[in-house]
Amino acid sequence: xxxDARTVSTGLKVEVNQKPIKRRHPSWWLGGAAIAxxxxxxxxxxxxxxxxxxxxxxxxxxxxxxxxxLGRTMLLTLLAMIIGLAIGVIIAVMRLSQNPVFQWVSxxxxxxxxxVPPLVQLVLxxxxxLIFPELTFGxxxxxxxxxxxxxxxxxxxxxxxxxxxLTESAYAAEMIRAGIQAVSGGQTEAAASxxxxxxxxLRKIVLPQAIRIVIPPIGxxxxxxxxxxxxxxxxxxPDLLYSAQMIYARTYQTIPLLLVATLWYLLLATxxxxxxxxxxxxxxxxxxxxxxxxxxxxxxxxxxxxxxxxSL
Amino acid sequence: MQTQPLLIVxxxxxxxxxxxxxxxxxxxxxxxxxxxxxxxxxxxxSTLLRCLNRLETPDAGTVYLEGAxxxxxxxxxxxxxxxxxxxxxxxxxxxxxxxxxxxxPHLTALENIMQAPRxxxxxxxxxxRGYALELLxxxxxxxxxxxxxxxxSGGQQQRIAIARSLAMRPKVMLFDEPTSxxxxxxxxxxxxxxxxxxxxxxxxxxxxxxxxFAREVANHVVFMDAGYxxxxxxPADVLGNPQHARTKTFLSRVS
Numbered sequence: 001x002x003x004d005a006r007t008v009s010t011g012l013k014v015e016v017n018q019k020p021i022k023r024r025h026p027s028w029w030l031g032g033a034a035i036a037x038x039x040x041x042x043x044x045x046x047x048x049x050x051x052x053x054x055x056x057x058x059x060x061x062x063x064x065x066x067x068x069x070l071g072r073t074m075l076l077t078l079l080a081m082i083i084g085l086a087i088g089v090i091i092a093v094m095r096l097s098q099n100p101v102f103q104w105v106s107x108x109x110x111x112x113x114x115x116v117p118p119l120v121q122l123v124l125x126x127x128x129x130l131i132f133p134e135l136t137f138g139x140x141x142x143x144x145x146x147x148x149x150x151x152x153x154x155x156x157x158x159x160x161x162x163x164x165x166l167t168e169s170a171y172a173a174e175m176i177r178a179g180i181q182a183v184s185g186g187q188t189e190a191a192a193s194x195x196x197x198x199x200x201x202l203r204k205i206v207l208p209q210a211i212r213i214v215i216p217p218i219g220x221x222x223x224x225x226x227x228x229x230x231x232x233x234x235x236x237x238p239d240l241l242y243s244a245q246m247i248y249a250r251t252y253q254t255i256p257l258l259l260v261a262t263l264w265y266l267l268l269a270t271x272x273x274x275x276x277x278x279x280x281x282x283x284x285x286x287x288x289x290x291x292x293x294x295x296x297x298x299x300x301x302x303x304x305x306x307x308x309x310x311s312l
Numbered sequence: 313m314q315t316q317p318l319l320i321v322x323x324x325x326x327x328x329x330x331x332x333x334x335x336x337x338x339x340x341x342x343x344x345x346x347x348x349x350x351x352x353x354x355x356x357x358s359t360l361l362r363c364l365n366r367l368e369t370p371d372a373g374t375v376y377l378e379g380a381x382x383x384x385x386x387x388x389x390x391x392x393x394x395x396x397x398x399x400x401x402x403x404x405x406x407x408x409x410x411x412x413x414x415x416x417p418h419l420t421a422l423e424n425i426m427q428a429p430r431x432x433x434x435x436x437x438x439x440x441r442g443y444a445l446e447l448l449x450x451x452x453x454x455x456x457x458x459x460x461x462x463x464x465s466g467g468q469q470q471r472i473a474i475a476r477s478l479a480m481r482p483k484v485m486l487f488d489e490p491t492s493x494x495x496x497x498x499x500x501x502x503x504x505x506x507x508x509x510x511x512x513x514x515x516x517x518x519x520x521x522x523x524x525f526a527r528e529v530a531n532h533v534v535f536m537d538a539g540y541x542x543x544x545x546x547p548a549d550v551l552g553n554p555q556h557a558r559t560k561t562f563l564s565r566v567s
Contacts, residue, residue, distance in 0.1 A: 184414070186410060186412050186414035187414055187416065189367055189408075189410070189414065190408075190410065190414035190415075190416070190473075191416075191428075192367065192400070192403060193365055193367065193403055193406070193407070193408035193477070193486075194403070194404070194407075194427075194428035194432065194476070194477070194480055195400045195401065195403045195404030195428060195432045195480060196400065196428060196431060196432055197396060197397055197400050197432075198396055200431050200432065204427060204431055205416055205427075208418050209416075209417065209418050212418065
């Protein structure tokens with residue numbers, strides 16, 4: 001139907017290709033200007049306030065202790081995430097098991113490690129020797145095979161890994177469980193009808209799809225973990241924060257060294273955020289260069305997927 | 313015709329809560345048979361099909377595949393429930409095609425077809441690939457081998473799903489309303505594949521609303537209503553000259 005025809009049929013006069021005058025938004029300009037002013041004032045304080053001691057920040061930014069601490073922070077984040085996720089998968093699968101014992105162990109695990117603050121856990125694990133002076137491995141209620149001095153096993157580093165990864169395992173378990181449940185039941189039925197066992201279905205069909213679903217929240221969790229690692233300073237473990245603290249305890253340059261730590265944390269968080277948003281974009285199907293059937297493993301996990309299936 | 317029927321359904325019952333959806337169903341499917349199960353929604357026909365490969369566990373009754381009870385085994389004169397592994401072995405012989413396709417979305421069409429032969433039968437990649445390509449050719453989709461399910465139309469997805477089931481070289485194919493989720497113009501291509509399967513002698517049990525398909529391809533039609541088999545027989549009889557009032561009512565409504 002053309003514009004002319006419509007004019008005739010409705011009896012109204014309509015000009016061809018008529019465009020309305022755009023609405024003006026003076027409040028946008030006013031509000032924007034006010035905020036910009038505040039931002040400028042803040043930046044001015046950052047630059048001019050001598051208490052921030054930017055020259056000292058520059059001096060310590062690449063100091064060997066700081067860089068060693070930075071490395072330890074990254075190592076802690078990586079290890080805690082890997083171990084936490086590995087345990088999380090097991091706990092999630094137990095949670096979805098038909099076996100009530102498995103279910104309850106899983107529920108209790110999540111309840112405990114999600115409920116106890118990581119800081120409390122770190123101190124608790126570090127003082128494990130006060131509860132169990134010796135760690136004994138053997139058959140429950142039976143003979144022991146091996147015995148270790150707890151104080152030899154629990155170092156600040158191992159206590160930190162324990163506390164952080166166990167906390168992470170509880171959160172990871174819940175995310176992975178949600179991911180597994182988000183994979184439609186039809187997938188499991190299709191696999192079963194092909195004669196695949198439950199284990200094969202989980203490994204080949206359900207988990208590869210669940211992983212795609214949980215990658216965004218796990219990335220988010222990794223950024224959280226990066227910041228949580230700063231808690232290990234209570235164990236006198238020289239991570240990024242504690243390394244800075246050790247220096248300012250000596251030099252009393254508290255603020256500039258905290259700024260050094262802040263800058264590094266922000267940089268790491270920015271890198272992770274950037275990496276995460278790229279992964280999310282790929283998962284959302286922004287890149288459609290698909291036609292390569294040979295991809296395996298990690299490349300597979302990042303290939304685009306439309307989970308949408310026909311309804312019904 | 314074989315001497316022993318491929319599938320025997322013996323007095324099958326199944327309830328969901330207080331709703332009994334299958335009431336004492338008995339049915340025989342011989343090798344090479346194409347059996348179409350028709351009836352209104354809620355008549356129990358999908359549940360019956362899902363009991364055949366034990367995706368649903370019947371409350372009572374037994375399904376026999378080549379004389380062996382499905383999901384159960386005899387040992388020292390006692391009947392035991394099978395292990396999931398043994399049941400998986402039986403399910404391999406019964407391919408199933410679903411209304412909602414249920415292709416694996418993270419795998420290409422080719423990988424979808426190769427997955428089960430690779431993991432279950434431990435076939436070599438090149439063998440599985442060769443047969444998968446053969447099957448893709450058979451459903452007319454070789455050129456879509458590297459496409460992901462979401463890049464394919466519903467009809468194409470369902471044809472891939474059929475090829476995926478065939479890859480396990482099943483003895484019988486179960487179709488659960490294979491065309492009901494499809495746009496009308498895509499139904500034909502799926503029925504065409506099913507018809508060619510039937511012509512090749514595949515034993516098939518098809519739950520469907522496609523009366524023309526039943527009339528043309530089936531040699532046995534089963535009409536179900538409210539959990540019972542009301543009428544069964546040759547398509548010319550059941551569809552052409554129904555004896556029961558309920559069959560007549562149903563047929564007058566669908567055609």
